[in-house]
Amino acid sequence: MGAPGSGYYSTNLTLSPWANNENSGGKNHQLSFNDGGVFYRTAYPMDSQWGNWRQVLITNDNGSVTVPGTLTIDGGLNNTLPRPLISAMTLSKGEIRGYSGHGNTSDDGFLRLSAGGGTTSSVKSFIDLSGYSIVPDMNRNIVFGTSGAERLRIDVNGNVGIATVAPDAKLTVNGNIHSREVKVDLDFPAPDYVFSNDYKLRSLEEVEDYVNKNSHLPEIPSAKEFEKNGVLLAEMNMALLKKVEELTLYVIEQNKKINDLEKQNKKLSDLDKRFEKLERTLKYKNK
Template sequence: MKRLVLIALLSVSALAKAQTFDAGGNGPAVAWDVADRFNYLGKPVAHYGLGWYSEAMNIPPYMYMSGFAGIKLFTWGEARMIIDGSGKVGIGTLNPESKLHLQDGSVFIKTLRTGSNSEYPLISGTQAVNGTSGHAGIYLYEDGSGGFGQASGLAFKVSVNDASPATAMLIKANGNIGIGTDTPREKFSVNGNIRAREIKVEATNWPDYVFEEGYDIGTLEGLEGYIKANKHLPDMPNAKAVEANGIAVSEMLKLQQQKIEELTLQLIEVNKKVVILQQQNQVNKKKIKIKK
C-alpha cells in the first residue's frame, strides 16, 4: 500500500512539473518546462517535450519530439535507440560514431515485386556538381531466368551528366560477378581491361614431365609438317577457338611452358649435331692438308 501511495505521489509531482501549452498556436503540446523553449521558424518549441507543430498556414501540423541533449527510446526497460545532441543516430548503441550507427545487428529491406526483369532500389542517392547531377545506388536485381522471384542479385549503378544510371557491377543469384557485363558466365567476368601489380595463378601438373626419360619430343621435321597442315602448334588452341571461348590463363601457361621445354630439348639435339658436324669438318680439313 505504501508503495502505491509513493508511486501516486511521484506521478502527481511529475504531472505538476509537466505542463501542456499551445505549440506556437498550432496544436497541444506537453513540455517539462514551458519557459525553456527555442524558436523554430519564428515559433516556440519546447526543448523537452512532445507535441504538434505547423510550419506554414493551411498545412496540418507535424508531430515533434524534442530533447535538448538527445532522445532515447526504451523497450523492456532498456535503451534501444538514441538520437544524441549532435544528431547522430544509434541503434543498439548509446554512443553512435556516425550519422547512423548500427551495433550488433543487421538491416533487412523488403521490396515489393511487380514483375520479372525488374530492379528495385535498396540504397539510392544523387549529387549535383557544377550544374550536372550524378546518380549512384544499389538495386535488387531480378533477371527472371529462374522463374518469377527466383533469380535475384545485386546491381551497383552509377551515372554522370544527368544520364540514366548504368550498371557498373552486377552480382547474380548464382554468385557470378560481372563488371561491364550483365551476363557473367564465370565467378568473375570483366568486359574491359584489368591492371594490377601482380597476378598469381594457381596451376597443377606443371610440365616438368617433358624432361623425364622416355618423353617423346618429336622431330623438327614432324613439327614442320604439323604446322603446315594446321597453322598452329600441337596441343595449342587455334585462333577460332580462342576468339570463341577465350583462354584459361593457367592452362595456357602450362601449354606454353611445355612447348618451351620441348623446343629447348630439340635445340639441344640440334646443337649436338652441329658440334659433331664441326668436328668432322675439322678432321676433313686436316685430311685435305695432308694430301696436298
C-alpha cells in the first residue's frame, strides 16, 4: 500500500504509532519493495523527512535472497527441500556454503568456508567439512586448502595428511620435513645388552660369511626391503646403535690382540738382542 507525504511510493508500506502530531509514540517505519529487494527506513512523525534507506534483503530472478548486513539467527533453519542449502557471500566472493543430506542416503552433509579470489577458484583458500558420503575422499573428512588446491586433511580415522589424500598414519607427509629436532619414543629397549657378559657376539669370520652371502649386515634390512617398506627411524637407529656397540667390542678385542702382539714382539726383540750379545761374546772368546 502507499503512504502519503514526502517521498510517496506506491510500493511502500508505512507503519505509524498511535499519534502522528508528536513524537512520544515512537518512530514511523517504512518498508519499500522493488526489483532490487526490500528496503527499510524510519522517521519520527514530526521530522521533516525520512532517514536514509537501508537494504535488508537482496533478491534476483533465480529466487535467491541475500542479506547484505549481519544476520543473527536465534533458532534453527528448516525447509522441505531434500538437500537444504545455506549460503552467505561477501563482496569479495568469499563464502560460507553448505547443505544437509536430509532424505538423501548417499550424502548427509557438507560445509565449505572459503575466501578470496572472487570467482577464480585457483586463488581461493577454503575449509571443507564433510559428513557421510559415498565418495571416499569426502567421507567424514576435514580438508584445508590454499590457492584452490588441497594442502591438508584430517580423515575419518583421525589421520592427518599433508600433500596426500590418503594418510596411512597419524601424520603422513608427502614431501620434505624441516625441523630443528625430532623426538622418537621407543617401544623396545636400547641395545645396551650387547655389553653384557653373556651376549654372544658373532665372530668376524661369521660376519664376513653372512655379508658374502647376503650383501648386507646381519639384522639390517636389505636394499630391496628399504625400497619396499621405507625406514622406521626408531628401529633403524637402534639397529645401527647395536652395530656400533658390536663394532666397539670388535675394536676392544682387536686392541687386546694388538697389545698381546706388541708384548710378544717386545719379548722377541729382547731375546734377539740377547742372542746378538751372546754371539758377540762367543766370537770374542774364540779369537
